[in-house]
Amino acid sequence: MASPTSGPKRSTIKDVAKKAGVAISTVSLVMNGKGFVSNETSTRVLNVAKQLNYVPRQAARKLPMQSTGNIGFVLRADHFARSEPFYTRIFLGTEFEAHFHGLYVLLTTIPQKFDASLHTPRFLQERNVDGVLIAGKVDSDFIESIAGARIPLVLIDYQLKDHPAVVIDNQQGAKLAVEHLVSKGHEDIAFLGADMLHPSLKERLEGYRIGLNDARLGKPSCEIVSDQGEPDYGTGFELSQQIFECSKRPTAVFCANDSIAMGLLDQAASQGIRVPEDLAVVGFDDVAREDHFRPSLTTVRVYKEQLGELAMKYLNELMAGFPATYPNFERRSHIVRVPTELIIRESS
Amino acid sequence: MASPTSGPKRSTIKDVAKKAGVAISTVSLVMNGKGFVSNETSTRVLNVAKQLNYVPRQAARKLPMQSTGNIGFVLRADHFARSEPFYTRIFLGTEFEAHFHGLYVLLTTIPQKFDASLHTPRFLQERNVDGVLIAGKVDSDFIESIAGARIPLVLIDYQLKDHPAVVIDNQQGAKLAVEHLVSKGHEDIAFLGADMLHPSLKERLEGYRIGLNDARLGKPSCEIVSDQGEPDYGTGFELSQQIFECSKRPTAVFCANDSIAMGLLDQAASQGIRVPEDLAVVGFDDVAREDHFRPSLTTVRVYKEQLGELAMKYLNELMAGFPATYPNFERRSHIVRVPTELIIRESS
DNA sequence: CTGAAAGCGCTTACAG
DNA sequence: CTGAAAGCGCTTACAG
Incomplete structure (x- = not known):
């Protein structure tokens, strides 16, 4: 009786070698495009391999190569299950690039508060990955444990x-x-953000301030910068009340991300404030979904798949032990920075 | 101090055997809890293993065992990147259960229209999985190719x-x-659904009709059943116009899922129809996210993580070649059916 | 350019 | 209850 997975039987390197009349080492060399094998032998082996439907078993390759062919993709469970497809898109990009390199991606989540003795991913204990990708803000203990x-x-x-x-x-x-x-004529542009200790959000605040400065605008009448909370819809809804309590109401608000902007949009609507007539709103991320009710959101588009692809490429270099260049991306020391694009919609 | 990974070297079964003064086969037996090993030997081996921080290498185990320890999780890319965390939650449940069995889950997406020669997941070509989980509606060619x-x-x-x-x-x-x-007094309850060839949605329609029948209600004045389109927000928004054009307007609508219900909610709002006063709305799935604007949605909650867990359990049995029982779940032939729960909120 | 051989780290009959 | 040995399917020096 045939084994469960295999049909008649799966051919191995031996079968190919025998049928092609060569040694298994030659088959190996050919399959991996290594060493010098005569053209003739090479094509013969390749043909036989195709005929026999031979595909090298990963487990068998990995043992002598002392590598696993796996890479771990880790993110916080609450981020993964988030409603906007932000991290899922990043993962997709990773997967795509990994496929290209013949690597598998093991997706694993960890809790927000990481405890090494409880939550260490199994692929780490079993050393079943060659490298690790970490998406979003995670407990620094975790990051250090990987690095360690x-x-x-x-x-x-x-x-x-x-x-x-x-x-x-x-x-x-x-x-x-x-x-x-500014080009739309706004002179009093507020900022709205939470979880502002997050490096990415902090940078957005900095960019905003530089932008104001470049336009020679004075201090805005309102800048809501909370270090607390998650930068999500609920927080945006609550915090944005403060905007309407500011000494002078700004004519525009730049939000730390789309979720917060959505909260602001709804708060504005509930107060009868029209967007964009009374208030222009711009978000960041480009994750807002289709909605026939709110004004569509002007935002800064983030190329999520690209982030994943580049990270996988970078990791691959690290694993191979050599550096590469990123023609179209700024790369300062250990940081690859991916540009964004402004998407203008109804809210501004 | 030496790090477990790469310090001087990672300990192997040999190291443990030598230090414990036994054969490597004994170590293997102990680590896997197989065969009969004296208590004394066993604890000694276990202690040494702990001391040496020994963890069996997966790649090495899998070779002689002729298994991979991996299971593939496949879903459509467009489903994965969907805004509601439906499939991601299912995946989380799968992951959880897989972890329990010492299995890895390889997440891979395929396009909506599957072409075996282009899109066959690599883990299939390389036979790098012991089993496959498929979430949601995918091309039947793909399913048959796995089964084949x-x-x-x-x-x-x-x-x-x-x-x-x-x-x-x-x-x-x-x-x-x-x-x-019905208990709320509604006698004219409409149905709204798209992609109604999908078996799950078809069942919802059937359940709805049975429900009407059980309550001895006559034909509703309106039943929007489209076989086309994706069952999403946009489709819900468009299709629901038909509801307001029906001969008589129903007092309640049961929607095939939450996304469609959200579309209906917004269509109603845009026509000045109040929910639930003028129209009660019930969805299905429980994926609607927090929203301070629309009335919160009454819905049928689906236990997504549980679906994933049970599927992984089931697959595990299949791989092991023996069947098991599901005490709390109806199991008819090859189908495990997971119950739902009604969650009453503002929209009804 | 190609073959024979050792070895990756483990499991599993098979003898004791 | 425990050890010696074969083998999983491949890669990689090492000789020719």
Whole structure:
């Protein structure tokens, strides 16, 4: 009786070698395009391999190669289950690039508060990955534990010390947003953000301030910068009340991200304030979904798949032990910065 | 101090055997709790293993065991990147259960229209999985290609022929929804759905009709059942116009899912129809996110993580070649049906 | 350019 | 109850 997975039987390197009349080492060389094999032998082997439907078993390859062919993709469970497809898109980009390199991606989540003794991903204990990708803000203990284990790692949309990271060019994006509002004639542009200790959000605030400065605008009448809370819809809804209590109401608001902007949009609506007539709103991320009710959101688009792709590429270099160049991206030391694009819609 | 990974070197079964003064086969037996090893030897080995921080290498185990320890999780890319965290939650449940069994989950997406020669997941070509989980509606060619390769598979929230599947008890959920509306005094309850060829949605329609029948209600004045389109917000928004054009306007609508219900909610709002006063609305899935603007949605909650967990359990049985029982779940032939729960909120 | 051989780290009959 | 040995399917020096 045939084994469950295999049909008649799966052919191995031996079968190919025998049928092609060569040694298994030659088959191996051919399959991997290594060493010098005569053209004739090579094509013969390749043909036989095709005929026999031979595909090298990964488990067998990995043992002598002392690698696993797997890379771990880690993010916080609450981020993964978030409603906007932000991290899922990043993952998709990673997957795509990994496929290209013949690597598998093991997606694993960790809780917000990481405890090494409880939550260490199994692929780490079993050393079943060659490298790790970490998306979003995660407990620094976790990051350090990976680094401490000397496993190559790349952070995505987050930064910690000198760990390699692929990030959004937040500052550039924020400047784009401000410039746009300025060009629309706004002179009092507020900021609204939470969780502002997050490096990415901090950069957006900086870009915003630079933008104001470049336009020679004075201090805005209102700048809501909370270090607390998650930068989400609920927080945006609540915090934005403060905007309507400011000494003078701004004519435009740049939000730290789309979720917060959505909260602001709804708060404005509930107070009878029209967008964009009474108040222009710009977000960041481009994750707002279709909605026939709210004005569609002007935002700074983040290329999420691209973030994932670049991170995977970067990690691959790290694992291979050699550096590469990123023609179209700014790369300062250990940071790859991915540019954004302004998407103008109804809210501004 | 040496890090476990790469310090001087990672300890192997040999190191443990030598230090414990036994053969490597004994170590293997102990680590896997197999065979009969004296208590004394066993604890000694275990202690040494702990001391040496020994963790068996997966790649090395899998070779002689002729298994991979991986299971593939496949879903459509457009489903994965959807805004509601429906499939991501299912995946989380899968991951959780897989972890428990010492299995890894490889998440891969395929396009809506599957072409075997272009999109066959690599883990299939390389036979790098012991089983496959498929979530949501995917091209039947894909499903058949897995089955044809004799790889154990379990469908989640979808059905095709006699393939094993873990599904939502859609009919029961729909009945719950209708009963609730009836208890609120509604006598003219409409239905709104798209992509109604989907088995799950078809079941919801059936449950709805059974519910009407049980309550001895006549034909509703309106039943919008489209076979086309995706069952999403946009479709819901458009289709729901028909409801307001019906001969008589129903007093309540049961929607095929939450996304459609959200579309209806917004269409109603744009026409100045109050929910729930003028129109009660009930959805299905429980994926609507926080929103301070629309009335919160009464819905039939689906336990997404549980779907994933059960599917993984089921697949595990299939891979092991023996069946098990599901004490709390109806299991008819190859189908495991997971019950739902009615969540009453503002929209009804 | 190609073959024979050792080895990756483990599991599993098979003898004791 | 425990050890010696074969083998999983491949890669990679090392000789020719």
